[in-house]
Amino acid sequence: MEPILIEMEKTKQIELKSCPICKSALKKVEIERKGIVLNGYKCSKCNEIFFPSDEVFKYEILSGKRKMARKIGKVGHSIVIRIPNTIAKELGIGKGDVAYFEKRGNEIKIRIISE
Numbered sequence: 867m868e869p870i871l872i873e874m875e876k877t878k879q880i881e882l883k884s885c886p887i888c889k890s891a892l893k894k895v896e897i898e899r900k901g902i903v904l905n906g907y908k909c910s911k912c913n914e915i916f917f918p919s920d921e922v923f924k925y926e927i928l929s930g931k932r933k934m935a936r937k938i939g940k941v942g943h944s945i946v947i948r949i950p951n952t953i954a955k956e957l958g959i960g961k962g963d964v965a966y967f968e969k970r971g972n973e974i975k976i977r978i979i980s981e
């Protein structure tokens with residue numbers, strides 16, 4: 867049986883330097899939306915608030931708008947990532963299967979080998 871491959875990529879924080887509207891300096895601010903703290907930037911001149919795309923993505927995940935997102939946990943010294951059930955079912959991934967990890971630059975490739 868062919869192993870199932872899963873690719874993971876870690877996104878990078880993007881820093882905004884100046885206001886896209888008036889080009890003035892931006893100040894880092896923490897904004898709370900529905901109990902979720904987001905890191906944004908506020909323009910010192912026009913008071914417009916901007917959020918980097920990864921913060922918008924974080925908000926969508928934590929507010930439940932993205933169904934395929936899972937929070938990463940920790941058990942002992944290991945990091946635990948849960949595979950959404952729909953994906954596990956479709957690919958036939960189950961208990962006892964072995965996940966083999968390969969680091970590729972900023973990505974992780976996971977090879978699932980079924981028993």
Ligand SMILES: [Zn+2]
Pocket residue numbers: 885886887888889890909910911912913914
């Ligand atoms: Zn501005």
